[in-house]
Amino acid sequence: MRLPSLLRKSVFAGICAALSCTSVSAASLKVGYSDWPGWVAWQIAIDKGWLKEAKVDADFQWFDYGASLDAFAAHKLDAVMATNGDALMMGANGHKGEMILATDYSDGNDMVVAQPGITSMQELKGKSIAVEEGLVDHLLLLKALEQSGMSEKDVKLVNTKTNEMPQVLASGEVAAVVAWQPNSGQALRAVPGSRPVFTSHQVPGLIYDTIVVDPQSVHDNREQWQRLVGVWDRVVTYIQDPKTQPDALRIMSHLAGVTPVAYKHFLNGTHLLTLSDNKAVFVKKEGLSSLYGSTEVANTFNLQQGVYKKSQNVDSYINPSFTASVK
Missing domain, CATH: 3.40.190.10 (Periplasmic binding protein-like II)
Structure with missing residues (x-):
């Protein structure tokens, strides 16, 4: 959007x-x-x-x-x-x-969507996360990491266009993607069992x-x-x-x-x-x-x-x- x-x-x-x-x-x-x-x-x-x-x-x-x-x-x-x-x-x-x-x-449209089996931000430590660097959802990811006791150094960022997130998550090359609707919803549908592990609902006003x-x-x-x-x-x-x-x-x-x-x-x-x-x-x-x-x-x-x-x-x-x- x-x-x-x-x-x-x-x-x-x-x-x-x-x-x-x-x-x-x-x-x-x-x-x-x-x-x-x-x-x-x-x-x-x-x-x-x-x-x-x-x-x-x-x-x-x-x-x-x-x-x-x-x-x-x-x-x-x-x-x-x-x-x-x-x-x-x-x-x-x-x-x-x-x-x-x-x-x-x-209030929830922006989200970190993780692969099946991953249920929290902490489980993404050391793993690859696709995000379009410098955009608003990069800021969301930083806040998600901060609230989970981590920083950007604890994960591997993969710079990816937001509209490509559904395909990237489906490829299995990353543990999670960060996107806003409709891309976040498309990612959830593209990978059955995937789930949001952090959303903008958790940082109202960001x-x-x-x-x-x-x-x-x-x-x-x-x-x-x-x-x-x-x-x-x-x-x-x-x-x-x-x-x-x-x-x-x-x-x-x-x-x-x-x-x-x-x-x-x-x-x-x-x-x-x-x-x-x-x-x-x-x-x-x-x-x-x-x-x-x-x-x-x-x-x-x-x-x-x-x-x-x-x-x-x-x-x-x-x-x-x-x-x-x-x-």
């Missing part, structure tokens, strides 16, 4: 040299979104006409995740749906945005999914962004209400190209955040319960992995004023 990419850093650094990069700030908000439940959820507001009711003139544009980051980097979008770690990556490489809303955090807005658009279109944020609770309620959830799943699964049953499984691994939740998440403090604390963790990881060389001022990427203004 998401593809936070270390390999994209050179693309971001040079993309504006190849394209005419001027601010896209305009009355119609151009928003890039992609296949992650907390972002696909906006299709409900689009289909139900709730954005228009709120007088939000927004053009939501569907992308593969990496392509949406490229479009934002090239100033072709007012906003993009991105992980908090990727917000830092984009800023470090030329286009800094402001996170104005956290739609959710990963991976926040957000709306990142161009600062010029924040300035020029503040009222529209405020109204868009105000629609979010209506979306979350529609998804969580048992009476309306079937219709919500129908809308979301249709956009993602899977069945409602499959999409409900993805949704179960995503912790949607209400506006009340956001008010708490946007309080500055250490730890993963705060967007600030979580993003500091992502900043440290990005530096260690060479995603960028200069530490980022996390506070400057987070704009709590929109969620704070919602009554």
